[in-house]
Amino acid sequence: MTKLNSKIPDGPLAEKWTNFKAHSNLVNPANKKKLDIIVVGTGLAGAGAASALGELGYNVKNFCYQDTPRRAHSVAAQGGINAAKNYRNDGDSVYRLFYDMIKGGDYRAREANVYRAAEVSNDVIDHFTALGVPFARDYGGNLDNRSFGGVQVSRTFYAKGQTGQQCLLGTYSSLNRQINKGTVTMYPRQELLEIVLIEGKARGIITRNLISGEIERHSAHAVVLATGGYGTIYYLSTLAVNSNPSAAWKAHKKGAFFANPSFVQIHPTSIPQLNDYQAKLTLMSESLRNDGRIWVPKAKGDKRHANEIPDEERDYYLERRYPAFGNLVPRDVASRAAKERCDAGYGVGDTGLAVNLDFRDAINKQGKDAIEAKYGNLFEMYQTITGLNPYKEPMRIYPAGHYTMGGLWVDYNLMTTIPGLYSIGESNFSDHGANRLGASSLMQTSGDGYFILPYTIDDYLADEIRTPRISIDQKEFEEAEKEVKERLEKLLSINGNQTATSFHRKLGRIMWDYCGMSRNAEGLEKAQQMVKELKDEFWSDLKIPGEAGEVNQELEKAGRVADYFELAKLMITDALNRTESCGAHFREESQTPEGEAKRDDANFSYVAAWEYEGEDKESKLHKEDLKFKEVEVKERSYK
Numbered sequence: 228m229t230k231l232n233s234k235i236p237d238g239p240l241a242e243k244w245t246n247f248k249a250h251s252n253l254v255n256p257a258n259k260k261k262l263d264i265i266v267v268g269t270g271l272a273g274a275g276a277a278s279a280l281g282e283l284g285y286n287v288k289n290f291c292y293q294d295t296p297r298r299a300h301s302v303a304a305q306g307g308i309n310a311a312k313n314y315r316n317d318g319d320s321v322y323r324l325f326y327d328m329i330k331g332g333d334y335r336a337r338e339a340n341v342y343r344a345a346e347v348s349n350d351v352i353d354h355f356t357a358l359g360v361p362f363a364r365d366y367g368g369n370l371d372n373r374s375f376g377g378v379q380v381s382r383t384f385y386a387k388g389q390t391g392q393q394c395l396l397g398t399y400s401s402l403n404r405q406i407n408k409g410t411v412t413m414y415p416r417q418e419l420l421e422i423v424l425i426e427g428k429a430r431g432i433i434t435r436n437l438i439s440g441e442i443e444r445h446s447a448h449a450v451v452l453a454t455g456g457y458g459t460i461y462y463l464s465t466l467a468v469n470s471n472p473s474a475a476w477k478a479h480k481k482g483a484f485f486a487n488p489s490f491v492q493i494h495p496t497s498i499p500q501l502n503d504y505q506a507k508l509t510l511m512s513e514s515l516r517n518d519g520r521i522w523v524p525k526a527k528g529d530k531r532h533a534n535e536i537p538d539e540e541r542d543y544y545l546e547r548r549y550p551a552f553g554n555l556v557p558r559d560v561a562s563r564a565a566k567e568r569c570d571a572g573y574g575v576g577d578t579g580l581a582v583n584l585d586f587r588d589a590i591n592k593q594g595k596d597a598i599e600a601k602y603g604n605l606f607e608m609y610q611t612i613t614g615l616n617p618y619k620e621p622m623r624i625y626p627a628g629h630y631t632m633g634g635l636w637v638d639y640n641l642m643t644t645i646p647g648l649y650s651i652g653e654s655n656f657s658d659h660g661a662n663r664l665g666a667s668s669l670m671q672t673s674g675d676g677y678f679i680l681p682y683t684i685d686d687y688l689a690d691e692i693r694t695p696r697i698s699i700d701q702k703e704f705e706e707a708e709k710e711v712k713e714r715l716e717k718l719l720s721i722n723g724n725q726t727a728t729s730f731h732r733k734l735g736r737i738m739w740d741y742c743g744m745s746r747n748a749e750g751l752e753k754a755q756q757m758v759k760e761l762k763d764e765f766w767s768d769l770k771i772p773g774e775a776g777e778v779n780q781e782l783e784k785a786g787r788v789a790d791y792f793e794l795a796k797l798m799i800t801d802a803l804n805r806t807e808s809c810g811a812h813f814r815e816e817s818q819t820p821e822g823e824a825k826r827d828d829a830n831f832s833y834v835a836a837w838e839y840e841g842e843d844k845e846s847k848l849h850k851e852d853l854k855f856k857e858v859e860v861k862e863r864s865y866k
C-alpha cells in the first residue's frame with residue numbers, strides 16, 4: 228500500500244518554507260541543461276512554471292491544447308488576485324491571509340501549504356508588476372486593492388474585471404522570452420492522452436496532435452501537470468468549455484491519488500441559464516459584491532419590476548443573516564443562501580431561479596463613472612448577454628459550477644504519489660480545503676508555477692543528474708501509445724446515435740441535481756446508479772463523425788466525456804463517504820438549526836485521497852489527517 232507522506236518540513240509554520248529552501252537539494256546550472264521537464268498546461272500555473280524553469284536553465288517542453296498558450300482558461304479570470312501586501316494599512320499580514328484561507332476552506336486544508344501560498348503571494352504581485360501587468364492604481368500611484376468574500380481587509384489586486392487576462396499576458400511574455408532563448412519548446416494543439424511510467428517514475432507523455440491526429444511520444448526526467456480544474460463536469464459552468472479533467476484522470480489511473488474530488492465550488496454570481504441550448508454560463512465577478520447589494524422581494528412570487536419594489540419591501544438577505552460580512556460572505560455561504568431563497572419561492576425573473584445584484588445605491592453614492600471605472604467591462608458583458616442595463620436595473624444572478632478544490636493529491640513539494648509527477652495550480656487539491664476564497668486561485672496558481680515548483684522540483688531532480696535523456700523507443704512508450712490508439716478506436720467504433728455533447732449535458736444535469744450545491748445520501752445513491760446507466764449507454768450509443776487521423780473535435784470531446792463518467796463516480800463516492808458538511812460540500816443531513824454547514828471534526832478532519840483500483844472496482848480511501856497547530860479550529864461563522 229502506498230503511504231501518504233506529505234513531507235511537511237520541520238520547524239515553526241512561518242519558517243518551514245525558508246528552512247526547506249535553505250536545506251533542499253539543488254541542481255547546478257551545468258546539469259540543469261541536461262535535464263528535460265515536461266509541463267502540461269499554459270495557464271498561470273503552467274506558463275509560469277515553464278518560464279521559471281526555462282530561466283533556470285532546464286530544457287522545458289510546454290504543452291497545451293489551445294492554438295496559443297495565451298488562450299488557456301486563466302485568461303477568463305476577472306476579479307483579482309490576492310496578496311498580503313497590506314498596502315491599505317488595514318491590518319493585513321501573511322498570517323491573516325493564511326488564517327482567512329484556512330477558515331474559508333472550513334479547516335480542511337493543510338496548514339503548511341496554505342501558509343506558504345500566503346507567503347509567496349507578495350512575490351507574485353511584485354513579479355507581475357515587473358512584467359508590466361497593468362494593475363489598477365490609486366490616486367497616489369500605488370497599486371489599488373479591493374475586497375473579496377470571506378475577508379475583512381482589502382487585499383485583492385485587479386486590472387478592471389480582466390485580471391486573469393492581464394496576468395496571463397504578462398506570463399505569456401515571460402514564456403515567449405524563454406521560447407526565444409530556446410529553453411522552452413512550445414507544443415500547442417497537443418492533448419495529453421496518457422502518462423508514461425518507467426520503473427514507477429513519470430518519464431513522459433503520449434499526446435494527440437489535434438491538427439494531424441498523429442499520436443506522439445514525448446519524454447522527460449519529470450512531468451508537471453498544470454491542467455486546470457474539472458468544474459465542467461456540470462456541463463454548464465463558468466469555465467472555458469474545453470476545460471477538462473482528463474490529464475489528471477489519466478494520472479490518477481496510473482497511480483496518482485485523487486484528493487477530495489467532491490469539493491467543488493459553486494459560484495454565487497453567474498448570469499442564470501437562459502435556454503436549453505447554452506454550452507456555458509458567464510460569471511459576474513465576485514468583486515461586484517464590493518458595491519452591489521443582493522436582495523429578493525420580501526413577498527413570495529412578487530413579479531413587479533425590481534425598480535418598482537420599495538426598500539422596505541426588499542429582503543437584503545445576506546446583510547440580514549450575516550451582518551459582519553454582509554454581501555461579502557464567502558461563496559459557498561452566498562450560493563446556499565441564494566438557493567434557499569429561490570427554493571422558498573422568493574426568486575426573481577421568469578424562472579424564479581435568480582436573485583438581484585443591485586448597484587443603485589453605489590451609483591447614487593459614488594457616481595456612474597466610478598462604478599464604470601471599476602467594473603465597466605463586466606457591465607458591458609452582462610448587457611450584451613441579457614439585453615438588460617445594469618446601470619439602470621439590478622443584475623439577475625444565480626449560482627453556477629465554477630472551481631474545483633479537489634484535485635490530484637500532492638505533498639509539500641507539489642509531487643503526486645507518482646515519483647517525478649507534479650501537479651500545480653487548480654489541478655491539485657492543495658490549498659483551498661473545502662472552499663476557495665475569491666482571488667486566491669490566481670495567487671496559488673502563479674505562486675505554484677513561478678515560486679514554489681522551481682524550488683521543489685530541484686529536490687527531486689538532484690538525484691536524476693546521472694539519468695541520460697529518456698529514449699522514447701522504450702517498451703513503456705510503445706505500450707502506452709498502443710493503449711491510447713486502442714481507446715480512440717474503441718470510441719470511434721461504437722457508431723451509435725448520440726453525440727458526446729448530449730451525453731455530457733445529461734451527465735452534468737445528474738451531477739448538478741444530486742452532487743451540486745447540496746447533497747444527501749438518497750440523492751447520491753440515485754446519482755451513482757444514473758451515472759452508471761448513462762455511462763453504459765455512452766459506450767453503446769455514442770456517435771463520433773470523422774476519423775482519428777484528422778482534426779476531430781467530436782473525438783476530443785468523446786475522450787473527455789468518457790473520463791467525466793469515471794470521475795463522476797469518484798466524486799459521488801467521496802460525497803457519500805463524507806457524511807459531514809464542510810465548506811462547499813453541504814450534506815443536508817449535517818446542518819445547524821440555522822441551515823449552516825455542520826462539520827464533524829472528530830471523524831472527518833482529513834484529506835480523502837483516493838487510490839484507483841480498476842474501472843469496475845471501488846476506489847480505496849487513504850486519509851491524510853489534518854493537524855492544526857497555528858489556528859484554533861472552531862465553527863466557521865460570518866455573522
Ligand SMILES: Cc1cc2nc3c(=O)[nH]c(=O)nc-3n(C[C@H](O)[C@H](O)[C@H](O)COP(=O)(O)OP(=O)(O)OC[C@H]3O[C@@H](n4cnc5c(N)ncnc54)[C@H](O)[C@@H]3O)c2cc1C
Nearest residue numbers: 268269270272301304305306307419455652653666668669
Ligand atoms: C470565469 C472565471 C473567473 C475567474 N476569476 C478569478 C479571479 O478573479 N481570481 C482568481 O483567483 N481566480 C479566478 N478564477 C479561477 C482561476 O481562473 C483558475 O482557477 C485558474 O486560472 C486556473 O489556472 P491553471 O493554470 O491551474 O489552469 P488553466 O488556466 O485552466 O490552464 C489549463 C491548461 O492546461 C492545458 N491542458 C489541460 N488538459 C490538457 C491536456 N489533456 N493536454 C494538453 N494540455 C492540457 C490547457 O490547454 C491549459 O493551457 C476564475 C475562474 C473562472 C471560471
